[in-house]
Amino acid sequence: MKKNLLMWDQTLFRDIEVFDIDYVPEQFEYRDEQIQELAYAVRPALAGGRILNTVCRGVPGTGKTTSVKKLFEEIAGTTKKIVPIHINCQIDGSEYAIFSRIYTKLTKNRQPPSGTSFKMLFDMIAKYIENEEITPIICLDDANYLVYEKELNKVLYALLRSHETYEHVRIGVIIIISDPDVDLERSLDARVASVFRPQTIHFAPYTASEVAGILSQRVMQGLYSNVLSSDLLDRIVDRTMKCGDIRIGLDLIKRSVMNAEKAARMNVTDDDVTKAFSISRDLRLAELVRVLSVDEANVLFQVAEMTNNTDIITTKSVHSSLGEKATGYTRYVQIIEKLDHLRLVTLTYQNAGNGRTRIISLRYDPKRVLALQKNQTGCNVNS
Ligand SMILES: Nc1ncnc2c1ncn2[C@@H]1O[C@H](COP(=O)(O)OP(=O)(O)OP(=O)(O)O)[C@@H](O)[C@H]1O
Structure with missing residues (x-):
């Protein structure tokens, strides 16, 4: 015990932040x-x-967010006339929340x-854009959440048709979608589809050698030499490929090294x-659970x-057993459908006797889900 405490400040990390999920x-x-x-x-926006x-x-962890952030860094270093704004739609999931965030960032x-x-908020944003003579580029990251919440059409309509009311307002839109099942074309209603004809950029999953390249680069940057052997890194690459998300590899390295530190060892x-x-x-399960509303989590x-x-x-049966935690049935059905979209259930x-009943099956081991209930407040898998 004493030894562990004394050794605690002897970190094996050269720079622990390089393993954070939002590290660019x-x-x-x-x-x-x-x-x-x-x-x-x-x-084209650079030339007006x-x-x-x-x-x-x-799919998640294929570098979409980082690519957009890289581009945004470059824009910010080149011109003040184009203002890039990144919005995480997992956090800001409604039209009002998104436009408040745009206002705050602008x-x-x-x-x-x-x-x-909302009308006043939109007016304030439009006037600001006109007065400052800027062109905002809004990145709606994880916009699949707006599809689940049926908010995407409203948001796009407001963004893309703004110049009809405010002559000098032009807003560019970049949408990131990480759910392969979302059919974007079918999700858009006609009045949005008539103004939104985007080009699509595909991000294929990384190959095993690309995952190995990315993780070993991060190991060199973030850990002191010899902390993680190449054999163990291979094992981590292997597991990352099986889970199909590079973020699991980054998290796995960080946690493995923290385990070694706790045991006061010099290597993993x-x-x-x-x-x-x-x-x-x-x-991923923990990330999904963390951003559910109280009703959805219940x-x-x-x-x-x-x-x-x-x-x-x-x-x-689920609705009736929720007791006083139950919402109205219409809201409850929306919640269940959202959990289905998120691939949690x-x-x-x-076909049962009097009409069609829907069966719910959990996609994860219930014990692993319930374990998250305990640390739901402040449950941060990154720390
Ligand atoms: N080519 C790469 N080189 C180095 N690091 C990378 C690369 N691609 C992804 N990463 C790292 O993997 C993590 C996830 O990447 P990113 O958030 O850009 O993926 P994403 O496709 O946007 O995922 P999601 O759909 O879940 O938002 C980040 O920490 C990022 O730094």
């Missing part, structure tokens, strides 16, 4: 083509023209006065990686509880 790496390989395409879409609206598609931290209606062992994996493999945890004890779980129809 200096060296960013394998995505030159996509960044070129993004730059090509934005370039229109931006080519763009959709970036690819005006550098001024909050819209409380009670401001096989056991450190195994232990770390039992947590890192749930990275439904998910209820499904997990019932999965532990019941064979067949139906939409009706699967919904299937079953």
Whole structure:
């Protein structure tokens, strides 16, 4: 015990921040083509023209956010006339939240006065853009959440048709979608589709050698030499490929090294990686649970509880067992469908006596879901 405490300040990390999920790496390989395409879409705005609206598609952890952030850094260093704004739609998931964020970012931290209606908020943003003579480029990251919440059309309509009311306002849009099941064309209604004809940039999953390249670069930057052997790094690459998300690899390295530090060892062992994996493999699950609203989380945890004890779980049985935590049935159905979109549960129809009943199956081990319930407040898998 004493030894561990004394050794604690002898860190094995050269720079622990390089393993953070939102870290933007200096060296960013394998995505030159996509960044070129993004730059090509934005370039007309430098000459006072229109931006080519763009959709970036690819499963989680394929470098979409980082590519856009790289482009945004470059724009910010080149001109003050184009103002890039990155919005995380997992956090800002409604039209009002998105436009408040745009206002706050444009005006550098001024909050819209409380009670401001959407129309007033939009007017303040448009006037600011006209007065400053700027062109904002809005990146709606993880816009699939807006599709689930049926907010995407409203947001795009307001952004793309703004110049009809405000002559000098031009807003460029970059959308990032990480859910391969979202059919964007079918999600757009006709009045939006008529003005939104984006180009699509595809981000394919990384190959094993690309994952190895990215992770070993991060190891060199973030760890002292010999902390992680090349054999163990290979094992981590292997697990990352099986999970299909590079972020799991980054998290796994960080946790494995923290395990070694806790045991006051100078290097990572096989056991450190195994232990770390039992947590890192749930990275995505934990991220999803963390951003659920209280009502959504209540439904998910209820499904997990019932999965532990019941064979067949139906939409009706979950709703009635929620007791005083239950919302109205219409809202409840929206929640269940959202959990299905997020691939936390699967919904299937079953023809039962008086009409069609939906069966809910949890996609994860219920114990692993319920474990997140305990640390739901402040449950941050990055720390
Ligand atoms: N080519 C790369 N080189 C170095 N690091 C990378 C590369 N691609 C991704 N990463 C790292 O992987 C992590 C995830 O990348 P990023 O957030 O850009 O993916 P994403 O496709 O936007 O994922 P999501 O859809 O979940 O938002 C980040 O920490 C990023 O730094």
